[in-house]
Amino acid sequence: MRNILFILLIIILHSCMKGEAVDLVIFNAKIYSLDEGNHTYQAMAIKDGKIVELGPDRQILNKYRYTKSVDAEGKEIYPGFIDAHGHLFSYAELKLGANLLGCSSEQEMIERVFDYQNKTKRKIIIGSGWDQSLWENSSMPDNRRLNEEFPNTPVCLYRIDGHSALVNRAFIDLLGDFDLDIKGGEVSIDNGKLTGMFIDAALSVLEPYIPAYSSSEIKKQLKLIQKELLGYGITGVHEAGIEFEELKLLSEMVSDNELSIYVYAMLNPSKENREFALEKGIFNLKNLSVRSFKAYVDGALGSSGALLKQDYLDKKDYKGLCLMDPDELNELAEFCLDIGYQLNSHGIGDSAISIILDMCSNIYKKNPDHRFRIEHAQIIDMEDLHKFSDYAVFPSVQPTHATTDQRWVQAKIGKERMSGAYAFKSLKNQVGMIALGTDFPVEYTNPFYTIHAAVHRMNNKDYPDGGFLKNESLSMEETIKGMTFWNAFASFDEGRFGTIEKGKRATFVILDKPLNRQAKFIENFSWKTYIDGRLLHSLE
Known part of the structure; x- marks a missing residue:
């Protein structure tokens, strides 16, 4: 018992003899500093959100009094990526709408929109993330399938890059009359009919009708x-x-x-x-x-x-x-x-x-x-x-x-x-x-x-x-x-x-x-x- 008390006393005295107090010490790490000399270190001391010192384990652990320490178990440390x-807001909106990322076909896209609408019952359906290059027919789609499946509910589905959207006839009906000649944009027409594709600046025509x-x-x-x-x-x-x-x-x-x-x-x-x-x-x-x-x-x-x-x-x-x-x-x-x-x-x-x-x-x-x-x-x-x-x-x-x-x-x-x-x-x-x-x-x-x-x-x-x-x-x-x-x-x-x-x-x-x-x-x-x-x- 006396030996244990003696050891504890030595540890306490040693802690008191240490220098500057810091909030955190990370040790037993491989720290890639990415500084000018590309130095690597074993440990670092941190105080008030800033790095105080980097060095070998023994140096940092013995030099500083610390509130908390973390044994990094030999893992690699890099500056935060x-x-x-x-696009934080686009990502948030993708999560809130019909998520079409990775759809392998137009049919899968339609099915995901159906599933989303069954859960949310939106008056206007917004989705994003489709990529026609993943489909067997990699041409840009038209809105014929959307018109068949959603004849009365407006649907707007943004391509994965956010630079184009496919809308159905019900959505186009919301737009009323609008100018088809849009600087920096394209409204796709085939045989005199709108295909439902709006590209780049033409998306501005749709924006007033996109629910926030x-x-x-x-x-x-x-x-x-x-x-x-x-x-x-x-x-x-x-x-x-x-x-x-x-x-x-x-x-x-x-x-x-x-x-x-x-x-x-x-x-x-x-x-x-x-x-x-x-x-x-x-x-x-x-x-x-x-x-x-x-x-x-x-x-x-x-x-x-x-x-x-x-x-x-x-x-x-x-x-x-x-x-x-x-x-x-x-x-x-x-x-x-x-x-x-x-x-x-x-x-x-x-x-x-x-x-x-x-x-x-x-x-x-x-x-x-x-x-x-x-x-x-x-x-x-x-x-x-x-x-x-x-x-x-x-x-x-x-x-x-x-x-x-x-x-x-x-x-x-x-x-x-x-x-x-x-x-x-x-x-x-x-x-x-x-x-x-x-x-x-x-x-x-x-x-x-x-x-x-x-x-x-x-x-x-x-x-x-x-x-x-x-x-x-x-x-x-x-x-x-x-x-x-x-x-x-x-x-x-x-x-x-x-x-x-x-x-x-x-x-x-x-x-x-x-x-x-x-x-x-x-x-x-x-x-x-x-x-x-x-x-x-x-x-x-």
Whole structure:
């Protein structure tokens, strides 16, 4: 008994002799700092949400008095993953509507809509997520089946990319008379009749008739989405285009501590959002940051809305849709530059990318560190590639788009243009950095799908064998930086997080399994996820 008391006394005295008190010590880990020297550490001390010190286990455990400690069991720790391009509100709405992700046929799509309507009894049915490239007949659908099955209930079903929608006759009847000639959009007509397909700017005709979900419904779904993201170790999202009312809702959730992930919001260029930016300037509210606008220069490739320099191979005398002409884009760019904001431009086709690069050539002369981004950058004219470096244009891409689109992209653009398709390595080599995201809910939020697609150019089913355009693979090191530090830099947050270093926010993920470097997909999750030193997810 005396021996036990003596040992306890020694431990207590030793604790008292320790130095600075901290809140948390993580030890027995393999911490990948991703700092300039790519150092790895065993342990770290955390206080007030920031990293105090990193070092060997013995040094950290002996130097600090700590309230709590975590034995990481030898697991790998990385800076929290950041998704550089996601759509929180679109994902919430997808969950609230008829979820059509992964439908293998038009029949399955119809059946899911039926199931949804039987449960919800909506007066107007809204769904999203269908992708005709997964169907045996991969042509864009018309509304004949919807008209047969839903003759009296208006139905609007958005394609997976959100750039087109299929509506039935009952929905079209709600519209009344409207102009079929829409700048930057297309209303599909066959033999003098509307097919029900509305593409890009033509979606604006439908919007006044789309019923809005309540704030409480959206908030509930955003909390569930946050839980999903934290489970993968995702601690930040670049929200790629929101309206003013959505910004207000985000601000409410952040103020009420209902949303803990970091959100870097890109504002859609509406009148209200412009007024907000002029009044508030660079806006920071706890974990919400606003200092960028989103420009939509063209549509999506899957909907044949991406703006190409030459005709689509599968659509004669057609080059896609221009949603914002150069004068409009230049005006928005000057507006952003004047108020210290970034401009992130959606550009998928080579013609749209060329328009954006020309705009950036003028911006670069006025501010070389503008950090203006091109979102997606999927089909590049390789003659334009050098302009990314010349004008310091930051590429923001989604690796899983490459592994999804590989099924059909060559049939749309032809073999000659494939050299500039999903050219992630070439883009990274131009700028030295590249931002990586998912474009969820167009793709899954799973960051390990992103890693596999970026490094091995295969999907989670290890397809295609050998990888798609493998010469454009990123290394594992480049990929992880493209999900952490480079994404922080792309949002002006490199001083706060993106690496695990002394003085930075203690925002990191402890992975359940080591990162898989083999060309065979292995599922993984976060073992524990921390934001500002707070444990927000644990598998235990």
